[in-house]
Amino acid sequence: MLALFLLLAATPLLADMPEGDARRGQLAFGPCRTCHYPEKVVGHNNGPSLWNIFNKKVGSQAGFDYYSDALKNADFVWTPALMDVWLADPQKFLPGNMMMSLGIPDAQDRADVIEYLKTFSE
Amino acid sequence: MTTDKTSLKRRALLGGLAAAPVLSTLPVSAAAARSDVKSWYASVDVVVVGSGVAGTSAAIAAGRDGARVLVLESLAKLGGSSAMSGGVVYAGGGTALQKACGIEDSVDAMRAYILAASGLYAQRDKVDLYCEQSPEHFDWLVQQGVHYEASFTNEKGLPGTTDSLYYSGSEQVHEFAQSIKPAPRGHVPGFKGWTGGRSLMEALIPSARRAGAKYLTGVNCERLIVESDGRVAGVTVQMDGETRHIRAKRGVILAAGGFIHNREMLSVYAPELAQCSVPWGNMGDQGMGIRMGMSVGGTAAQMHHGFAIMPLYLPDHVLKGIVVNERGQRFIGEDAYHAFLGHEIAFHQKGRAWLITDKTSQYGYDDYRVSEVARANSIQALEQKLGFAENALKDSVDYYNHHARKGGDPLLNKAKAYLSPIAKAPFIAYDLSVDKAFFPAHTFGGLRTNTRSEVLDAWNEPIPGLYAAGRTTAGLPVAPYIASGISVGDGSFFGRIAGSNAAGARS
Numbered sequence: 001m002l003a004l005f006l007l008l009a010a011t012p013l014l015a016d017m018p019e020g021d022a023r024r025g026q027l028a029f030g031p032c033r034t035c036h037y038p039e040k041v042v043g044h045n046n047g048p049s050l051w052n053i054f055n056k057k058v059g060s061q062a063g064f065d066y067y068s069d070a071l072k073n074a075d076f077v078w079t080p081a082l083m084d085v086w087l088a089d090p091q092k093f094l095p096g097n098m099m100m101s102l103g104i105p106d107a108q109d110r111a112d113v114i115e116y117l118k119t120f121s122e
Numbered sequence: 123m124t125t126d127k128t129s130l131k132r133r134a135l136l137g138g139l140a141a142a143p144v145l146s147t148l149p150v151s152a153a154a155a156r157s158d159v160k161s162w163y164a165s166v167d168v169v170v171v172g173s174g175v176a177g178t179s180a181a182i183a184a185g186r187d188g189a190r191v192l193v194l195e196s197l198a199k200l201g202g203s204s205a206m207s208g209g210v211v212y213a214g215g216g217t218a219l220q221k222a223c224g225i226e227d228s229v230d231a232m233r234a235y236i237l238a239a240s241g242l243y244a245q246r247d248k249v250d251l252y253c254e255q256s257p258e259h260f261d262w263l264v265q266q267g268v269h270y271e272a273s274f275t276n277e278k279g280l281p282g283t284t285d286s287l288y289y290s291g292s293e294q295v296h297e298f299a300q301s302i303k304p305a306p307r308g309h310v311p312g313f314k315g316w317t318g319g320r321s322l323m324e325a326l327i328p329s330a331r332r333a334g335a336k337y338l339t340g341v342n343c344e345r346l347i348v349e350s351d352g353r354v355a356g357v358t359v360q361m362d363g364e365t366r367h368i369r370a371k372r373g374v375i376l377a378a379g380g381f382i383h384n385r386e387m388l389s390v391y392a393p394e395l396a397q398c399s400v401p402w403g404n405m406g407d408q409g410m411g412i413r414m415g416m417s418v419g420g421t422a423a424q425m426h427h428g429f430a431i432m433p434l435y436l437p438d439h440v441l442k443g444i445v446v447n448e449r450g451q452r453f454i455g456e457d458a459y460h461a462f463l464g465h466e467i468a469f470h471q472k473g474r475a476w477l478i479t480d481k482t483s484q485y486g487y488d489d490y491r492v493s494e495v496a497r498a499n500s501i502q503a504l505e506q507k508l509g510f511a512e513n514a515l516k517d518s519v520d521y522y523n524h525h526a527r528k529g530g531d532p533l534l535n536k537a538k539a540y541l542s543p544i545a546k547a548p549f550i551a552y553d554l555s556v557d558k559a560f561f562p563a564h565t566f567g568g569l570r571t572n573t574r575s576e577v578l579d580a581w582n583e584p585i586p587g588l589y590a591a592g593r594t595t596a597g598l599p600v601a602p603y604i605a606s607g608i609s610v611g612d613g614s615f616f617g618r619i620a621g622s623n624a625a626g627a628r629s
Binding site for chain 1: 198199383
């Protein structure tokens with residue numbers, strides 16, 4: 001139910017999402033590297049690895065033991081649209097989560113980061 | 123700030139309801155008068171603002187000394203930037219770990235290195251105390267349950283292995299080693315991976331709780347509350363959607379980190395760091411502790427200092443290239459510690475630099491830290507593409523190659539291992555500029571404190587009831603950063619001192 005609601009909530013945003021650029025996203029993703037690495041070879045850090053994150057159920061990266069209850073109890077699959085909502089305001093999206101980010105306010109930056117993350121998948 | 127305080131006091135003297143709307147329109151972090159506080163939400167001996175290594179070490183010390191301690195954290199997660207760091211503590215002078223690894227060190231050598239590397243900004247009294255008590259401080263960390271392995275590694279950089287002791291600074295570099303006996307002083311919790319900060323805080327926070335400290339999350343501290351005689355009496359906070367006042371009978375300890383995530387403060391105090399592409403640290407690093415301290419007359423120092431990093435290596439074969447500024451000229455030995463390189467670019471080269479490589483020194487793959495911006499079959503064609511003055515880069519490369527062929531670098535003394543002529547096409551330029559490359563930065567500046575961790579005013583007098591530690595203060599870390607572990611070391615050490623002194627203050 002929650003996932004359905006979130007998807008519905010995300011749909012209009014998806015239509016507004018600017019076209020992302022992975023090259024710009026590489027730099028915009030920089031601060032995220034305090035905790036997250038998308039490269040498969042690096043694995044988990046303070047936060048879970050972001051390798052192959054899309055189409056993966058939330059809070060389910062194997063071998064990461066530090067998920068908050070907010071993420072463990074959530075029930076949806078990561079899509080670019082949901083990632084956009086999450087990155088805009090993580091605390092609003094899943095209150096009580098432990099991600100150390102106030103979010104990425106700029107829609108273009110978010111689209112760029114998402115495009116960049118898409119390049120780290122099988 | 124003083125004006126705010128004075129006018130507030132005057133208005134408060136006028137009394138009555140008029141004061142209330144005035145208080146609500148004050149900027150966040152301005153001081154509030156004790157007389158305006160109608161009721162306390164809670165009353166403890168010591169309030170600690172921030173739950174990182176400085177705040178938590180303060181909580182342990184104050185709790186052990188019998189004080190009732192409340193730690194206030196603005197975020198949902200405890201541990202601050204410390205918990206996200208490598209968790210290295212710079213310690214020496216013959217710590218138990220150094221001895222267990224068969225390493226000889228002395229307090230004098232440790233002090234000499236810190237003073238020599240820190241240069242003009244070193245605070246001699248703090249450095250003296252830190253070095254003299256370093257072996258005891260390391261024992262204290264072990265007593266709190268931090269786990270170290272009796273194992274030394276000679277590898278460069280933060281060990282991803284379980285080894286707990288390594289060279290975290292430039293002690294072995296010729297400039298220092300010729301006169302100061304080097305010793306490894308990076309003490310890192312003994313677990314695999316680079317999450318030593320998490321391991322450190324996973325030991326310290328439970329230890330603070332065992333000492334009786336209570337933690338509250340989701341509490342935004344906004345103002346210090348000040349008695350009419352200037353003594354700090356508590357804090358005004360936002361929690362559960364309400365404004366509340368919390369009394370601190372013996373003292374308030376500001377340990378709320380630096381200000382790398384506060385763009386406004388960065389542009390005022392550290393514009394060079396504001397240019398860097400990657401603010402590095404916990405999002406709670408908003409400068410709140412510094413501003414609260416300033417609002418009651420605390421003074422700050424070294425506000426433009428920070429950690430600016432250009433992580434050029436590894437792989438280290440790229441160090442066979444040369445780094446040039448917008449004049450096409452070299453300005454640093456490319457094998458310098460990456461905090462030295464970052465500092466040079468950010469503070470002395472207008473934030474702009476390029477790595478020039480040939481076939482043998484190029485990255486050879488797409489690296490997230492840097493972007494290729496020009497490629498050509500001759501140095502002249504490359505410098506044209508980069509927009510440099512004619513022959514500027516060519517002259518630099520010719521001069522460099524001339525000496526590199528003979529195995530020397532008279533201009534900047536790069537190590538022999540990285541000296542080889544830049545001669546084989548294709549020639550590639552990577553942009554190392556602060557806003558184009560992966561360029562992490564965080565802040566070192568903050569409130570001035572004495573060796574009792576008391577916050578000092580403009581006349582060097584302690585502000586009664588106010589203490590600070592960690593990156594809310596101007597402590598041991600100065601720019602360029604001299605070694606990993608100085609910041610967490612300084613925070614934990616002077617945090618303990620803040621806790622003990624606050625606990626011992628009069629009620």
